[in-house]
Amino acid sequence: MTIITSGNMKIRSSGRLKAHLGSCVGLAILAPKHHIGGLHHILLPEPVCDVPSSHLASYASTGIPLFLSALAKKGIHPKDMSAYLTGGALVAPSSHADLQMNIGGRTLDIALRHLKQRGIAIKFLEASGIVGFSMVLDVDRATCTVEPVLAEHGKSSGHGMPMPTLIEIGRIIESLQTVPQIALGIASMISNDDIDFSAISSEIRKDQVLTAEVLRLCRRLNRTSSVRVDTIDEALLILGSRQLLRLLITAQTSRWLSNARPGYSLTRGGLFYHALATARLSEKLAAITGAVRPDLAYTSGLLHDIGKVVLDQFVANDRPFFYRMLRTQNDDLIVLEQKTFGIAHNLAGFHLAERWRLPDAIKDVALFHHHPDKTSHNRELVHIVCLANTMVQRFLPGYVLEDNQTTAFEECLRFLGLTSEQVQESLSVLTDIFQDG
Numbered sequence: 001m002t003i004i005t006s007g008n009m010k011i012r013s014s015g016r017l018k019a020h021l022g023s024c025v026g027l028a029i030l031a032p033k034h035h036i037g038g039l040h041h042i043l044l045p046e047p048v049c050d051v052p053s054s055h056l057a058s059y060a061s062t063g064i065p066l067f068l069s070a071l072a073k074k075g076i077h078p079k080d081m082s083a084y085l086t087g088g089a090l091v092a093p094s095s096h097a098d099l100q101m102n103i104g105g106r107t108l109d110i111a112l113r114h115l116k117q118r119g120i121a122i123k124f125l126e127a128s129g130i131v132g133f134s135m136v137l138d139v140d141r142a143t144c145t146v147e148p149v150l151a152e153h154g155k156s157s158g159h160g161m162p163m164p165t166l167i168e169i170g171r172i173i174e175s176l177q178t179v180p181q182i183a184l185g186i187a188s189m190i191s192n193d194d195i196d197f198s199a200i201s202s203e204i205r206k207d208q209v210l211t212a213e214v215l216r217l218c219r220r221l222n223r224t225s226s227v228r229v230d231t232i233d234e235a236l237l238i239l240g241s242r243q244l245l246r247l248l249i250t251a252q253t254s255r256w257l258s259n260a261r262p263g264y265s266l267t268r269g270g271l272f273y274h275a276l277a278t279a280r281l282s283e284k285l286a287a288i289t290g291a292v293r294p295d296l297a298y299t300s301g302l303l304h305d306i307g308k309v310v311l312d313q314f315v316a317n318d319r320p321f322f323y324r325m326l327r328t329q330n331d332d333l334i335v336l337e338q339k340t341f342g343i344a345h346n347l348a349g350f351h352l353a354e355r356w357r358l359p360d361a362i363k364d365v366a367l368f369h370h371h372p373d374k375t376s377h378n379r380e381l382v383h384i385v386c387l388a389n390t391m392v393q394r395f396l397p398g399y400v401l402e403d404n405q406t407t408a409f410e411e412c413l414r415f416l417g418l419t420s421e422q423v424q425e426s427l428s429v430l431t432d433i434f435q436d437g
Contacts (some may be wrong), residue, residue: 001136003180003267004041006396007058007431008066011038011074017137020266021087022397026135027064027111028084030121033075035040037139040067042087043395045106048425058431060110068118082123083115084144088132103424135181156181164314169343170311173352217247246298250276253302256309263315263401264308270399271309275302275372277396281388284426291380300365301385303358305400307349307366315401323401333402334370335353374409379415387412391423394431 004010004019004026021025027040046061057063071081088104115122126133126146137144211232214304218235229235236244257272265271282301286294315322326336336346349366361378365385368375372386390409393402413423 004039006041006043007055009038009040009057009063009070010050011036011070012139014139015384016139019135020397020399021133021135023088023394024031024396025060025085025087025107025111025410026133027067028135028137029071030078030082030084030123030137030142030144032073032082032141033080035139035226036071036074036076037137038067038071039135039137040064042107042111043431044424045103045110045426047423048428051428051431055428055431060114064114068114068120078118078120081120083120084124084135084137084146085111085115085122086124086126086135086146103427120318137269166342169310169341169348172313173355175347176352178308184324189260197310202257212248214244217251218244246295248300249302250279250320263312263319264305265400267399271305271312274392274396274400274402275305277392277399278302278304278385278388278427281392281426282385284429285379285384285388285416285418288422289380289384291416292378292384293436296361297381297384300362300381301388303353304350304365304369304385304389305345305349305361306352307345307347307399310348310352311343313335314341326401331372357420358424370408372408372415383412383415387416387418391427392430395427405410 001016001018002010002012006024010017013036017028017037019039019041021041024044027042028037028264029039030037040057040063042060042063043058044060046059047055050060051059056066068078072078085108088108112122124144124146133146133148134144135144214232215229215235215335218229218238229238232244235247243386253275257275258267279298279301283294283298286292286297322336322340325340326333334344334346346367346369352364353363353366361381364375364378365382369386369389372379372382375382386408389402392410393400412418
């Protein structure tokens with residue numbers, strides 16, 4: 001099974017392709033006579049500015065012609081193609097801002113127009129609505145199936161989940177490996193104008209695994225350059241201290257979240273990919289609004305869900321039961337966690353951030369990112385991360401268990417003074433979320 005991430009497409013002669021779709025749109029094409037099929041995971045309707053060629057597949061207006069052209073080059077005529085379309089959902093009760101942007105609907109319109117122009121038969125169309133879907137294209141069997149994103153995780157019966165005691169929760173927080181001092185130093189330094197990178201460079205070099213991961217990320221970020229980066233000092237010279245610090249905290253978070261059990265994650269690495277996308281979008285929204293430093297927004301977005309690591313093992317113990325409760329009850333995730341575990345991931349994250357002595361801004365984000373109206377400090381930062389978290393869940397579902405917050409979404413837009421056009425502009429950072437992580 002190959003997962004097709006947002007903004008990507010694959011064409012295969014065998015095997016299965018899968019995409020998790022919320023407001024994104026999935027376009028699958030089958031050509032049984034040729035034993036070929038393809039899946040295109042479309043993020044946005046059309047670019048709002050010039051974009052590099054590597055990002056063209058993310059947009060319906062530029063990506064679909066590329067997708068269909070690639071199929072045609074394999075000798076497949078449009079009359080031999082069958083199209084399957086799904087996605088474009090609001091993923092929550094509709095709000096005025098959702099309807100105004102209509103991103104999923106516009107993406108669908110463009111897709112339908114391209115198919116109609118080429119005379120490609122649409123065999124299946126289930127789009128819009130308020131739920132996300134998983135789309136699976138089986139090339140060998142020449143079938144395409146669609147079901148709600150969470151359905152596959154709640155099929156088996158559960159027998160109830162024993163509530164852990166607060167003492168058990170406390171022990172887990174105590175036992176979790178402390179974030180290395182390097183990461184703590186980074187989190188503290190991002191709020192300073194003058195960064196003395198030499199103060200921690202020697203410590204970074206002592207961690208060979210972390211150094212290797214940072215250099216890997218640096219090469220991917222700088223992949224268009226002919227200059228090879230082989231040392232931390234070279235990376236510092238090319239990227240600058242702030243960009244390198246960002247890669248360090250990202251690499252460290254990746255290492256840490258990779259150890260989480262398959263509880264909240266709906267796919268391998270789900271917690272990290274959700275955190276990375278939230279960080280990237282938080283950074284962009286901070287730059288647009290000018291309300292907080294983009295690098296602080298990035299780090300806060302990266303760490304907003306650290307409390308899920310505390311509760312992850314309890315969700316993993318009976319995941320289908322927990323997922324079914326979230327789908328069938330009207331409670332949001334915070335309320336359900338409180339009922340089930342006696343503590344929600346936001347409060348667990350706050351306690352973990354306190355134990356690790358993280359900055360107050362990150363503590364506030366961990367505690368209030370679902371309900372930004374309740375915070376009295378760092379209000380702009382909390383609203384930015386809340387908005388980013390909500391948007392990521394809508395456009396990149398299927399990576400981590402989450403609910404959708406229409407009320408918070410509307411409130412964040414009003415509080416930050418963001419227009420629909422600015423929100424759409426910010427979403428462009430998700431086009432390469434899986435390329436330069």
